[in-house]
Amino acid sequence: MRHLLEVDDLTTDELVRVLHLAADPAPPRVLDGRGMALVFEKPSARTRNSMEMAVFQLGGHPIYIQAAEVGLDVRESVEDVTRTLASYHACIGARTFAHATVERMAAEDLVPVVNMLSDAAHPLQALADVLTLVREFSGPDVADWPAGDLLAGRTVAYVGDGNNVFRSLALAAGMLGAEVRFTGPAGYRLPDADRDRLSAAGLSITEADVAAEAVAGADAVYTDVWTSMGQEDETARRLVDFEAYRVDEALMEAAGPQAVFLHCLPAHRGEEVTDGVVDGPASRVWPQAANRMHAARGLLAWLLGEVDHAGEGHVGEESP
Ligand code: CP
Ligand code: NVA
Numbered sequence: 001m002r003h004l005l006e007v008d009d010l011t012t013d014e015l016v017r018v019l020h021l022a023a024d025p026a027p028p029r030v031l032d033g034r035g036m037a038l039v040f041e042k043p044s045a046r047t048r049n050s051m052e053m054a055v056f057q058l059g060g061h062p063i064y065i066q067a068a069e070v071g072l073d074v075r076e077s078v079e080d081v082t083r084t085l086a087s088y089h090a091c092i093g094a095r096t097f098a099h100a101t102v103e104r105m106a107a108e109d110l111v112p113v114v115n116m117l118s119d120a121a122h123p124l125q126a127l128a129d130v131l132t133l134v135r136e137f138s139g140p141d142v143a144d145w146p147a148g149d150l151l152a153g154r155t156v157a158y159v160g161d162g163n164n165v166f167r168s169l170a171l172a173a174g175m176l177g178a179e180v181r182f183t184g185p186a187g188y189r190l191p192d193a194d195r196d197r198l199s200a201a202g203l204s205i206t207e208a209d210v211a212a213e214a215v216a217g218a219d220a221v222y223t224d225v226w227t228s229m230g231q232e233d234e235t236a237r238r239l240v241d242f243e244a245y246r247v248d249e250a251l252m253e254a255a256g257p258q259a260v261f262l263h264c265l266p267a268h269r270g271e272e273v274t275d276g277v278v279d280g281p282a283s284r285v286w287p288q289a290a291n292r293m294h295a296a297r298g299l300l301a302w303l304l305g306e307v308d309h310a311g312e313g314h315v316g317e318e319s320p
Pocket of ligand 1: 043044045046047048117125264265266
């Protein structure tokens with residue numbers, strides 16, 4: 001059984017295949033007559049809607065479930081909820097606080113589990129991010145994409161919090177051959193365990209204390225909120241700590257005229273990014289948001305249409 005809890009659950013070849021499928025507006029309807037459960041412990045605009053539409057476009061039926069409704073580890077255990085949902089659905093997506101929750105769902109090994117954002121990772125976002133960059137640099141037509149590393153020779157500079165979004169982006173961009181740079185305050189950088197994971201994948205991150213140095217010459221400047229969902233108690237301290245890491249017009253100028261701007265959204269305008277950058281000529285945030293649906297459709301077309309889930313187990317006879 002294969003799952004997508006983090007980008008490096010895919011090989012580089014598989015990542016490229018997913019991106020090719022993402023660029024196909026009408027892949028096979030691999031979910032025809034089947035369902036996907038979408039469990040959310042946190043709010044969402046892009047992820048819920050892009051996943052629901054991707055499932056629909058693949059012929060399936062998405063069911064949106066607020067975590068409080070099924071009561072993960074309150075009404076019944078995460079494992080029992082997973083067994084129940086796997087009885088009706090071909091796939092389970094989950095947006096959780098603890099990464100361990102999606103790991104526990106996947107450990108049941110009943111149907112593929114897709115991480116729709118945990119405190120540790122946001123792989124679906126990263127798929128859309130690299131799809132956006134490949135389309136930006138090589139065009140919308142797969143026939144024009146390079147045969148080798150899709151982002152070879154490109155540099156992605158991430159500014160701000162070394163969080164779930166950055167962790168997944170670094171893996172995806174690095175796996176496609178991009179140079180990944182990071183700039184952010186001490187105390188908010190990736191811990192050693194993550195560096196080890198990147199090293200194991202043959203990747204490394206260049207770090208700089210000064211934001212203008214990190215972005216100079218980059219092909220893409222990326223930022224995310226300073227305070228992620230679940231960290232609201234730390235907002236006041238983070239506003240102070242990240243003050244030197246705002247992406248404003250001056251920082252984009254330091255990057256150079258070639259640089260595009262990406263943000264997973266939602267943006268906290270005036271905090272990590274100014275209106276002038278989000279709404280400015282370098283911004284690609286709306287194609288990036290649109291690519292969430294294409295990337296999700298590509299991922300599901302691959303995961304449910306092309307992967308041999310050898311040893312797939314079901315709880316009951318009627319499982320999909
Ligand atoms: N980027 C992203 O995951 O957005 P939502 O939180 O709105 O789903
Ligand atoms: N890092 C942010 C991403 C939101 C899409 C969060 O986890 O809240």
